Amino acid sequence: MANVFDYLDWRGDLTLGLVPLCDVDAVVLSRLSYLPLDGLVPPEGAPVGALMRQLLASKPPLLLPEDGRFIPALVASQRFCEMRIMDYVNQIDLESQTQFAAITVALGDGRHFVAFRGTDGTLVGWKEDFNMAFTCPVPAQRLAAHYAASAMLRFPGEFLLGGHSKGGNLAVYAAAFCPAALQERIAAVYNNDGPGFDAEVIALQGYQRICARVQTFVPQSSIVGMLLEHEEAYTIIHSTGDGFGQHNLYTWEVLRDRFVTLETVTNGSRFLDRTLKQWLAGLEPEQRERTIDTVYHMLCETNAETLHELKENRFSRALALLRSAKGLDEDTRKLLVHAAGVFFRSAGRSLKQARVPDEQES
Template sequence: MASISTYVRDYGNKTFFEEPFNEIDNVVFSSLIYLNYEGIVPENRKYIRLEEAGIKYLEKYSYFEISKLGIAQKVSYQLLKQVVNTVRYKGVLMYNFKYIADSDRQFGAVCFKVKKNFTYVAFEGTDNLLSGWKEDFELSYKFPVPAQTLAIEYINKRVRFYDKNVMVGGHSKGGNLALVSSMFAKKLVNKKIKKIYSNDGPGLRKAEIESDNYKRVRDRLIHIVPNYSYIGVLLRNDKFKVIKSTRRDFMAHSVSTWQTDGTSFKEASLSKISSNLRESIILWLDEHNDEQRRKMIETVFEALEKSGIKDTNDFFNIKKSFNIVKNIRNVDDETKELVMSLIQFNINYLIENS
């Protein structure tokens, strides 16, 4: 089955003049930002060719090191190895790299100068840090979350008057950041944005999706989700392009499973389980206010932090996993009931509608 790797193999020898930028190129660039180019890609407008940046990165880090970070990083590392010497990508210029990761925030962004008059701004999705996953869940009750604030600041500061045509994109949470940053881009910056790509990114709360800021960018938004989406259907989304994945589980979120057909993705219909999940989450959100959502999420993540969970790898530690259960049991009855209601609600809804 053809994949992004197949596309790079078949079209990597063509320039962007010979074969125009397409939705698969968008996913390539939104994947490459999962790698930390600190000390390699300049934090200002001093350019470095993707070829040079890629060679330096691959010399600095081994696949074994990167594989410990998570699935997205492994896929991105392999993709970088493949694109680094291709005619299509090696001459792309990288600049304005930004990376922040602490207990409260997880944010990454970089600019790709694809052609003289065309820039792609890529925002990183959630990596393996607990702070990033916490922000994802905070999207249900809080706006803006820290990463959204950073994305808005980034696009307004880094897109300049000599950037003629701009596309903004990201995978997972990065897709949400691409959308939100475009919604709050200054007037002159907003005019430059031609397309916004959210690649299986979570949606918005009701207040934001009904706002004028969203309405002014909606027609430029391309929201790509796999047919077995579990992330892209979270919160509210009012437009999708559904594509075919080789997987029916959470791995469908990985771009490595997305099927291609020439210069585009294979289209599909949203699976029943993803459609039902989307509806069940919206119903649950409608039944609980922001304060109830906040209390539940803060309680869960406090239990995770008390259990010594710092990143997703810690979930495979038996002792730490046992501590999670113990700490959840110790919360007050009202919050425990709220947590269980979300779990039970989704299980019941999926069973009833399967």
């Protein structure tokens, strides 16, 4: 089945002047924000092709193995290689639990695409994601709104915003909470399997003004993209991955210049969506915060900084977690037991709901 790499082969020789920007292009540009461009992007920016050649020469660690195939494909693509990447930002702050990265891409047709990076595999990055369950805005959302507004003040013309995973959420937040005069220049926002927002945020004027321009895409077994609430309609894309692997953009199936779509998400996705929403509703905001903070600090006690490191030396990491658990005070232990109980009860209710025909669900 075809994917982004096939698209780059098929359409790579067709510039935006010949074939307009499409949803697959937005995914390609969103993935660009994940590449480690630290120290490579000059103040005036540089062409995508030139930067990708520098990456190939420097051989930095990449977040996904497929990125190693993605980079040379961009070098060979006439469609993307002359676009210019500018204003690369990459910030990680353990103290404020912030992980934020973004780029601005001059498309070559007078428009600019602002792409926000999703979670980068660091524990602090995932912690900030979970913070969205009880806090809005988190630091990355504030930074995204400031970054987008600064880009629009610096460059004239039409803007598109996009991102994958948390980056999709940041793109929507930035579009919703930039000044109204700048908001008018945003043609579209691409949220690629990113979480939504709570009902209070969705009801705000800024969100309502931009909502019709938000395009949300989720794979059929979406987990991340179904978190929290989405008022905008979303498109379900067929992924060739399994389970959480469908979150990987490289598994999304492409047909010429569009994604292959489906009518509904899977039963498993609906089950997890109901379970997580009921679990969050069953905990007070303070309980959510304390639960997430406790689990995060326990993981930090393993001295791992990334999920990859957490998977290494599993025995020693498990021992560190056990020692950390033993050091918890009685109230915190009770809170974790309570949170776990709420989760399993939510899962039980979701399982019962899954057995009820759709027309009987309330």
